[in-house]
Amino acid sequence: MPLSDSETEKQPTISVVTATWNAAQHLPGLITSLQGQTDKEFEWVVADGASDDGTLELLRSVTGLNIVISSQQDFGIYDALNRAIRIASGDYYIVCGAGRVGEYIQEELEATGRALVLVEKNLAHLSERFKGSSTVLMLEGDPTSDEVLQEAGILRAKGLFAALGTDKDNLFVVLSARGLNPQLRIVARADDEETRPKLMRAGADAVIVVNDRVSAIHR
Structure with missing residues (x-):
């Protein structure tokens, strides 16, 4: 069962997301692991x-965890995970584009323990680096679409990191993202x-x- 109101006053900074279907025999180990965490602020x-x-x-019988x-x-695991994204309240970052720059960003976020939602037009083309990650939630769709960005949370x-392959597409992502969330921190890639x-x-x-000769960050 969920923790009491007094135990959940602080907004969680981490969301652990799990998609299940007829998984009763597989869950006890995960439940024990989560209950054994010393930091319960998730x-x-x-x-x-x-x-x-x-x-x-x-x-529903689980105790000692803030479970939603x-x-x-x-329609399967990705549909379930997308639904979980909309429910989760922990901190996460959106990465638009799964190319070389997107993969580098994912590695940096993963190294610092931060979760991310990857938005990519064609998930079938993902590298094994993305597919093998346990901290990446994946959403298939056009990152330049307001509706897709809203679905990504x-x-x-x-x-948000705009890391698509063309400057034009990244410009569209930045415009949409800033319009949807004026407080969002946005980093964009440019060629x-x-x-x-x-x-x-x-x-x-x-x-x-x-580009091939130089990489520079401008703020």
Whole structure:
């Protein structure tokens, strides 16, 4: 069961997200591991696909954890994880684009224990580096779309990295992101130095200029 109101006054900074479907036999080990954490300032968000094997009963019997359960029929693991993104209240970052720069950003965020939501048009083309990560939630869609950014949880995200392959696309992402969340920290990638001031005017807080000869960060 969830913790008491007095125990959950502080907003969690970390969300542990799990997608389940008929997973009753696999959950006890995870529950024990989470209960054994010394730092309890996290929430456990479980997106369940309408299990009928006792999974929900097991989850509802859990004590000592701030657990949020959402159970409904879905279209598989990615649909469940996307639903969990909308529920989660912990800190996370949105990375738009899974290319070389996006992969570098993911490595940096992962190294510092920060969760991220990756938005990519075609998840089938992801590198093994992304597929093997336990800290990345993945959303397939066009990052330049307001609707997709909202589905990625931009209203609650701590920051966004626009790391698409073209300056034009990153400009669209920055414009959309800044319009949707004026408080968001935005870092954008640019190939052309001349694009930097345009990205800054569009709302980027910092721009990383990347080409074969030089990489520079402008704030």
